[in-house]
Amino acid sequence: MSLTKEKMLEAYATMKKIRLFEEKVAGLFAEGKLPGFVHLYAGEEAIATGVCAHLSERDYITSTHRGHGHCIAKGVDINSMMAEVYGKATGACKGKGGSMHIADVDKGMLGANGIVGAGGPLACGSGLMAKTLGTDQVTVCFFGDGAAEQGTMHEAMNLACCWILPVVFVCENNGYAESTPWGYHCAAKNIADRGVAYDMPGVTVDGTDFFAIYETAEEAIGRARRGEGPSLIECRGFRYYGHFEGDAMLYVTEEEKKRNRARDPIENFKKRATERGLLSEEQIAELDSKVAAIIEEAFKFAEKSAWPENKEVLTDVYVNYP
Amino acid sequence: MAARTITFREAINEAMRLEMRRDPTVILFGEDVAGGATLPHMEGENKEAWGGVLGVRTGLAPEFGRNRVLDTPISESAFIGAAVGAASTGLRPIAELMFIDFLGVCFDQIFNQGAKLRYMFGGKAQVPMVVRSMIGAGFRAAAQHSGCLYSIFTHIPGLKTVVPSTPYDAKGLLSAAIRDNDPVMFFEHKLLYDIEGEVPEDNYTIPLGEAEVKREGSDATIVTVGRMVHFSLEAAEKLANDGVNVEVVDLRSLSPMDGDTILDSVKKTHRLVVVDEDNPRCSLATDVIALVADQAFDYLDAPCKMITAPHTPVPFSPGLEDAYIPSVESIVSTVKSFTG
Ligand SMILES: Cc1ncc(C[n+]2csc(CCOP(=O)(O)OP(=O)(O)O)c2C)c(N)n1
Ligand SMILES: [Mg+2]
Numbered sequence: 188m189s190l191t192k193e194k195m196l197e198a199y200a201t202m203k204k205i206r207l208f209e210e211k212v213a214g215l216f217a218e219g220k221l222p223g224f225v226h227l228y229a230g231e232e233a234i235a236t237g238v239c240a241h242l243s244e245r246d247y248i249t250s251t252h253r254g255h256g257h258c259i260a261k262g263v264d265i266n267s268m269m270a271e272v273y274g275k276a277t278g279a280c281k282g283k284g285g286s287m288h289i290a291d292v293d294k295g296m297l298g299a300n301g302i303v304g305a306g307g308p309l310a311c312g313s314g315l316m317a318k319t320l321g322t323d324q325v326t327v328c329f330f331g332d333g334a335a336e337q338g339t340m341h342e343a344m345n346l347a348c349c350w351i352l353p354v355v356f357v358c359e360n361n362g363y364a365e366s367t368p369w370g371y372h373c374a375a376k377n378i379a380d381r382g383v384a385y386d387m388p389g390v391t392v393d394g395t396d397f398f399a400i401y402e403t404a405e406e407a408i409g410r411a412r413r414g415e416g417p418s419l420i421e422c423r424g425f426r427y428y429g430h431f432e433g434d435a436m437l438y439v440t441e442e443e444k445k446r447n448r449a450r451d452p453i454e455n456f457k458k459r460a461t462e463r464g465l466l467s468e469e470q471i472a473e474l475d476s477k478v479a480a481i482i483e484e485a486f487k488f489a490e491k492s493a494w495p496e497n498k499e500v501l502t503d504v505y506v507n508y509p
Numbered sequence: 510m511a512a513r514t515i516t517f518r519e520a521i522n523e524a525m526r527l528e529m530r531r532d533p534t535v536i537l538f539g540e541d542v543a544g545g546a547t548l549p550h551m552e553g554e555n556k557e558a559w560g561g562v563l564g565v566r567t568g569l570a571p572e573f574g575r576n577r578v579l580d581t582p583i584s585e586s587a588f589i590g591a592a593v594g595a596a597s598t599g600l601r602p603i604a605e606l607m608f609i610d611f612l613g614v615c616f617d618q619i620f621n622q623g624a625k626l627r628y629m630f631g632g633k634a635q636v637p638m639v640v641r642s643m644i645g646a647g648f649r650a651a652a653q654h655s656g657c658l659y660s661i662f663t664h665i666p667g668l669k670t671v672v673p674s675t676p677y678d679a680k681g682l683l684s685a686a687i688r689d690n691d692p693v694m695f696f697e698h699k700l701l702y703d704i705e706g707e708v709p710e711d712n713y714t715i716p717l718g719e720a721e722v723k724r725e726g727s728d729a730t731i732v733t734v735g736r737m738v739h740f741s742l743e744a745a746e747k748l749a750n751d752g753v754n755v756e757v758v759d760l761r762s763l764s765p766m767d768g769d770t771i772l773d774s775v776k777k778t779h780r781l782v783v784v785d786e787d788n789p790r791c792s793l794a795t796d797v798i799a800l801v802a803d804q805a806f807d808y809l810d811a812p813c814k815m816i817t818a819p820h821t822p823v824p825f826s827p828g829l830e831d832a833y834i835p836s837v838e839s840i841v842s843t844v845k846s847f848t849g
Contacts, residue, residue, distance in 0.1 A: 222649030274826030285651045285825030301653030303583050336582035366544035366558040372582035438545040438558035497832040504821045
């Protein structure tokens with residue numbers, strides 16, 4: 188494993204940023220400050236972080252409606268993210284996309300997505316670009332357990348394998364698609380087993396275990412980068428919040444929630460890293476306060492930013508007009 | 510018939526409930542229509558976790574059981590197509606496509622299969638199904654959850670398209686849609702769910718293809734549909750204060766479309782404005798104006814006007830989205846521009 192001390196500190200900071208960003212957004216939503224739908228990633232931090240740790244700015248990811256964690260792990264500017272969630276002119280998409288569409292192509296983030304299962308085909312496209320132009324860029328497609336049942340995902344996995352594209356499919360199996368449990372919506376016992384259907388490696392890992400995800404992703408991304416084709420990784424975990432803010436989560440029992448809390452990915456990371464003497468309590472405490480300041484700064488930035496001007500409704504539809 | 514005040518949401522729920530009681534071949538399926546399928550604490554009494562994203566289906570799974578109210582995987586092609594197959598072999602499915610923007614995922618099953626089977630089979634099949642779907646901007650749900658798109662479906666031969674504006678219409682039109690023997694696209698504006706209105710308790714139907722004059726007037730005709738009916742009525746009220754009397758025609762169905770009511774109204778008022786929340790190209794608005802230009806041109810005293818969303822996707826930021834949606838003010842000023 189290539190996990191240096193620096194990488195570990197970075198990973199911890201990333202996970203913490205995601206957690207605090209989501210907690211801030213949840214609070215702001217409850218105060219009525221944020222419009223629309225917000226889908227929070229808290230509980231799944233280890234996945235985006237463990238995978239994106241192997242990607243450079245030139246690599247690509249496709250994301251989902253639950254995209255804040257992917258954005259942060261891929262290096263999208265946090266101020267611009269918070270402003271986008273508000274709908275401010277300084278947002279990553281000038282306020283025109285919102286939480287469900289945060290994107291930053293320059294950072295290799297091809298967009299959160301409002302259409303479940305839409306990321307797979309897009310990932311084939313950026314994979315095809317890299318293959319055609321002979322670059323070593325890799326694309327990671329994040330998708331949910333619910334998205335795994337979408338025809339687009341099956342088509343995309345098959346296409347990526349037929350064309351031997353540098354794409355890694357990362358399924359974030361948090362157990363539910365909205366209120367529907369994956370045991371009902373998925374006829375197979377493991378989503379990873381679907382790799383067999385397309386003749387690619389498929390593995391299931393604990394979605395709360397940063398180290399396991401990091402290691403599994405290292406191998407899959409390495410394979411893709413060497414031109415050996417796609418892989419499928421299924422990460423088993425949970426989300427702490429409802430499907431979107433406002434969901435009362437009647438479908439999750441108190442026992443299940445308790446069980447999840449006991450498997451917290453960040454606590455899990457902290458415990459293992461400190462026990463093994465890889466990171467110290469002081470280092471972690473220092474990062475905690477640094478990250479808290481970053482999130483607070485993002486909030487202030489968003490609050491004081493201006494709203495977009497109405498003429499923006501008409502721009503960006505086409506490249507050469509209006 | 511006893512009537513009482515209920516919401517648009519409750520009216521839709523009631524239409525499904527009554528039709529399901531009346532006809533055992535009516536079934537309902539879609540993502541999270543009951544929610545929590547197979548979870549031990551959601552089974553037994555047929556409890557439900559969600560009853561749909563905005564709660565429209567609440568209580569249907571407990572009453573009819575999960576054999577008739579089925580959650581689906583996120584596989585719109587498969588389950589919308591299954592509705593076509595089930596409809597052509599003996600059931601009357603109501604399939605829920607959560608947001609109309611998701612049509613992109615399953616359009617083949619709607620337009621190459623559902624819409625064309627009867628024609629291609631020489632009239633030897635029928636497809637009595639309803640696709641219910643949420644439409645409309647104003648929810649801050651951004652570009653992939655806010656479209657109207659009914660014009661696209663109206664373009665397609667073989668489909669019927671219905672866009673109710675009031676609880677009374679919603680219930681009667683949905684009952685009619687469920688009993689209809691052709692595939693019906695039934696569009697529910699998400700910002701209408703909470704509006705209230707008088708609705709009879711009993712089952713009743715409103716024929717598809719009949720417009721309703723929601724307000725009579727003699728100075729100009731507004732033809733409109735869905736949420737824009739309410740905007741148009743508000744504008745009509747303001748205009749009345751200034752002595753301008755507009756007639757508001759709520760089309761209710763776009764296919765079939767009640768051309769007679771449009772033409773009769775224009776022949777009376779001599780002026781036409783179409784108010785449509787959908788995008789403006791090849792749309793409901795252009796369709797209505799084409800009809801009037803073709804069949805009532807000589808009656809017109811002014812150019813026909815259309816007030817629509819712009820030719821853009823729906824923006825997220827609240828101020829931008831409000832600017833995107835046709836406004837009461839724009840209706841008032843357009844009507845004034847040619848009534849003097
Ligand atoms: C094509 C399409 N169908 C349905 C939806 C509505 N929807 C949004 S998220 C979601 C559940 C997604 O579940 P999953 O893929 O497991 O992701 P999670 O929310 O658990 O992260 C559904 C049904 C959608 N946005 N797009
Ligand atoms: Mg899920």
